Amino acid sequence: MAQYSPEIERSHITRLPDVNFDNLVFGEQFSDHQYELLYHEDTWGSPRIIPYGPIPVFPAVTTLHYGQAVFEGMKAFRYRDGRINIFRLEDHYNRFVRSCERLCIPPVPRPFFVEGIKTLIDIDREWVPRSKYKSLYIRPIVFASDQTLGLRRSRSYRFHILCGPVGDYYSEGIKPIRLTTMPQYVRAVQGGVGDVKVPGNYAASLKPTLEAQEKGYTQVLWLDAREHRFVEEVGSMNIFFVIDDVLVTPPLNGTILPGITRSCVLELALLKGLRVDERPVSIDELIGLHGSGSLSEIFGSGTAAVISPVGHIHHQGRTITILSKEMGPVARWFYDQITAVHHGEIPDEKSWCTII
Ligand SMILES: Cc1ncc(COP(=O)(O)O)c(C=O)c1O
Incomplete structure (x- = not known):
């Protein structure tokens, strides 16, 4: 070489x-x-x-x-x-x-x-x-x-x-985003290319995203391709839920992009002593948890926005509204920690930073 x-x-x-x-x-x-x-x-x-x-x-x-x-x-x-x-x-x-x-x-x-x-x-x-x-x-x-x-x-x-x-990303203040499912479209299938970063994934997301935006939503909440029930990603971010004080995120099952920010959140959660559960979450379960008061926060993670709070999810005529005006305390904690590491304000305990 x-x-x-x-x-x-x-x-x-x-x-x-x-x-x-x-x-x-x-x-x-x-x-x-x-x-x-x-x-x-x-x-x-x-x-x-x-x-x-x-x-x-x-x-x-x-x-x-x-x-x-x-x-x-x-x-x-x-x-x-x-x-x-x-x-x-x-x-x-x-x-x-x-x-x-x-x-x-x-x-x-x-x-x-x-x-x-x-x-x-x-x-x-x-x-x-x-x-x-x-x-x-x-x-x-x-x-x-x-x-x-x-x-x-x-x-x-x-x-x-x-x-x-x-x-x-938040120069105009942190506005929680509004999501809708689009069950007539899928982002990724098992055995496909959803878990890698290839241009076609993004080209294929343009039409569903445009249609969601025409209806007043910020992004699409992607569901699994087989049953159209399990939550996978939000736009081009990974997704997290705070359910009864446990941080829950869908597992990397071959259709989800393994986000680097996702892994920051999971590693920091362990440091914070927060319980983490990587498990499938269905949209019906979310609606039920919201109804019972167990769901306290939803947020996306990605390089562009770092942490993006989700304020609304619409699914087939039903809507979950949660902290629609501000970032919740758990999301805020991750946002502050990650941005502090970005700018060297706290020690880089995980060796995430390459300094030049
Ligand atoms: C489909 C998708 N999911 C998740 C993410 C978040 O990944 P990362 O945190 O590495 O930016 C991205 C952005 O790269 C993405 O395009």
Whole structure:
């Protein structure tokens, strides 16, 4: 395998002065550089860091037709002393490798991913926002680049890492989200690709999400594909319930994305001494628990929002309303703990932080 020693071509200009860090729209701003690594003839080539800009892609590349691609999403945060924390970098790499295996993509070797991200963020470190809750979003993506309309595993791939500053998800205050089930649609099936991070999952979620939004809901509450009863995920977040002081979340059964934030919540819950139960939860059970007063909080977890309280769930004419105006105390505790680790305000006991 080639050594990790990237060629670096610096951008002559910086777009930093054009960025309004007080008004960042998620995913709309990109830093000055990107990382590029190509795969040809059974081997990954030499990595390069180059100015952010267009890349050569022919209309026949198989990704555009058959979707052989995988991505990740993680964040880097600034400590008050200027150091930068890339959060749970190794865990994101491990998930990336699992996703690649599922799509027959040769995994990018660890140093080419991990060190590549570190080098890129170091070069673009001025792009990491300085205020709390803001961060630099990091998007690694690998995609098939053979030119053929034949349906087969590609022999060449492009791996890119791009990044850009993103704002405080809650700049307008924490508004609990409104969910609806959409039993006519499913997100993932057993044996499918719901548990890996592939673009097609997100393309397939657009129509159900749009229909939910047209009815006034924020996101879809995804149910299982077999019985349309068991709760799996919320939009693109994992889901948690507080039931009689126990933290409950559906088990990773092959259709749920193993969220890195989900694992933060579970690990912190153990530290807090909170009882945790990973078990299937049906929508009817939730409605019953709500009626009996046992259900005290619902929240989603994910890299983008960290913790997102759920205020309403609609299911076939019935609605659960719970803490519809504010984040509940359990969700708030996880949010405060995780964001404190992000910014180095409390010790990183679990070794989640890669500091550069
Ligand atoms: C479908 C889905 N579920 C859950 C999550 C949450 O995962 P993470 O906490 O790693 O961001 C994401 C976001 O990546 C997602 O796309």
